[in-house]
Amino acid sequence: MFSGIVEETAKIKKIVKDKGNVHITMVCSFVKELKIDQSVSHNGVCLTVVKKTAKDYTVTAIQETLIKSNLGLLKTSDKVNLERSMRLDRLLDGHLVQGHVDQTAVCTKVEEADGSWYYTFKYDTSKGNITVEKGSVSVNGVSLTVVNSKNNSFQVAIIPYTYNVTNFHCIKKGTVVNLEFDIVGKYIQKILSAQMPHLLHTASTKKYKK
Numbered sequence: 001m002f003s004g005i006v007e008e009t010a011k012i013k014k015i016v017k018d019k020g021n022v023h024i025t026m027v028c029s030f031v032k033e034l035k036i037d038q039s040v041s042h043n044g045v046c047l048t049v050v051k052k053t054a055k056d057y058t059v060t061a062i063q064e065t066l067i068k069s070n071l072g073l074l075k076t077s078d079k080v081n082l083e084r085s086m087r088l089d090r091l092l093d094g095h096l097v098q099g100h101v102d103q104t105a106v107c108t109k110v111e112e113a114d115g116s117w118y119y120t121f122k123y124d125t126s127k128g129n130i131t132v133e134k135g136s137v138s139v140n141g142v143s144l145t146v147v148n149s150k151n152n153s154f155q156v157a158i159i160p161y162t163y164n165v166t167n168f169h170c171i172k173k174g175t176v177v178n179l180e181f182d183i184v185g186k187y188i189q190k191i192l193s194a195q196m197p198h199l200l201h202t203a204s205t206k207k208y209k210k
Contacts, residue, residue: 004094004143044141046099094143
């Protein structure tokens with residue numbers, strides 16, 4: 001479990017394709033603190049450390065992960081947002097993020113707003129995911145508040161600190177990002193979707209009875 005508060009960005013050192021999997025080797029400041037089997041969020045994707053040296057570490061992204069995230073688009077020298085698992089004995093910032101990316105989105109606009117930035121993202125609604133105004137969303141593992149929520153798009157406002165510490169300064173029009181929608185919202189959406197046929201049938205029955 002994560003909070004969506006990115007610690008730093010890691011620079012990709014090497015990418016090795018192995019059948020349907022991809023092994024990604026990265027460099028970060030806390031590599032010596034990592035251990036094998038540890039879970040770390042990479043652009044919002046929870047991945048396991050499978051190998052490490054004194055200078056770098058490696059994680060493996062399987063085909064299912066590559067299909068649902070932007071990890072398959074990464075190149076050597078790209079920057080990846082990192083967050084280690086949160087601790088329950090500390091204050092919780094951000095919001096609860098599982099590290100299970102729901103889908104990707106495409107940046108359609110970046111607007112500078114006198115010291116801050118507005119990013120607009122468009123996503124496929126056929127997967128049943130939604131955003132709500134002032135709700136939470138994770139973009140590339142960054143916990144953010146939804147602004148200007150629409151049917152298939154939303155905006156987020158980025159402060160200078162987030163812009164500099166995360167890979168948001170690398171995002172431009174056309175960039176593909178990872179989205180994880182609010183867990184509570186996903187459960188509510190699932191429940192309503194399951195109940196909808198019954199509700200429609202009930203409403204139809206009442207109509208004809210009249």
